[in-house]
Amino acid sequence: MVENEEEKQNVEKRERDEGQKGEGTETEEAEEIEMYLRTLEGFLMVVSIDGDLIFLSDNVNKYMGLAQAELMGQNIYEFTHPCDHEEIRNSLRLSTGESWCDAKREFIMRMKSTMTHRGRSTNIKSATWKVLRCQGRLKVFTAPSVTFCLLLTCQPLPLSHTLLSVHTFTSQHSMDMRFTRCDQRVMVLLGYSPEELLGRSFYDLCHTLDTNCLTTNHLNLCVKSQSVSGLYRMLVRGGGYVWVESHSAVVPTFCRSKSIPSTRQPLCILCVTYVLSGVEKPSLQLSLDQAVHRYMS
DSSP states (O other), rough: OHHHHHHHHHOOOOOOHHHHHHHHHHHHHHHHHHHHHHHHSSSEEEEEEEBEEEOOTTTHHHHSSSOOOHTTTSSSGGOOOOGGGGHHHHHHHHTTTTTTOOOEEEEEEEEEOOOTTTTBBBBBBGGGEEEEEEEEEEEOOOSSOOEEEEEEEEEEEOOOOOOOOTTTEEEEOOOTTTTEOOOOOOHHSSSSSSHTTTTTGGGGGGGGHHHHHHHHHHHHHHHSEEEEEEEEEEEEETSSSEEEEEEEEEEEEEEEEEESSSEEEEEEEEEEEOOOOOBBBBTTTGGGGGGGGGGOO
């Protein structure tokens, strides 16, 4: 009888220890997810292949002004721009040669936001479009039932949040990506002076192998007003290239005058470009535009 009592107490102790361990693991996982979300400056989204919003992290309210409970169970097409629906549908399908285990996705979409620039929330009827950079992969969940879905991290792309540093330069372009202005840091980072670049095409300074993805990004930018390029290579004057990433936005230009202080002019493209590496293959010239004598009079 005593032995049974002792055994019962041991079992109860083990169960308590395991319960406390489980609670500790769950707490650690929650803290880890919160840390990732802070690092991402965005929120998580899980979308079924039919477009239903299965899950959103609770910090979606911080970025979009919409509560997690308002969005979960709704359809993504009800909250996204109609012009982006085809791209979303394509992202929820498998292409030839893809499998549900490794199909990666990256696209830009516009989603309704009730968050004002002052951080206040407005009515859904007054919602504006916020541009999101979405990255993730297609997944299969087997519990409690087999579910095919798209797991995404969504990052808002206001150009104003971009942090400038010594490894960053800003530039302004016409809508066909010809330089109209560039800051002095481009001289230190790429070797070209701002004056040398005026009127030249942005594509003249890019690695040929990156042209296709940059063209796609350019089209996204013109349609959706904001974009992030992803990694690509810019050619350095004298030879070689550096890896960079550009954050871009379409903005109106204004002609200031005393008589007409805010006359609207055609749109232009504003870019903030991060230089993420040192010069690679400095002895290799991939374009005549890299030649030092190219810009000499």
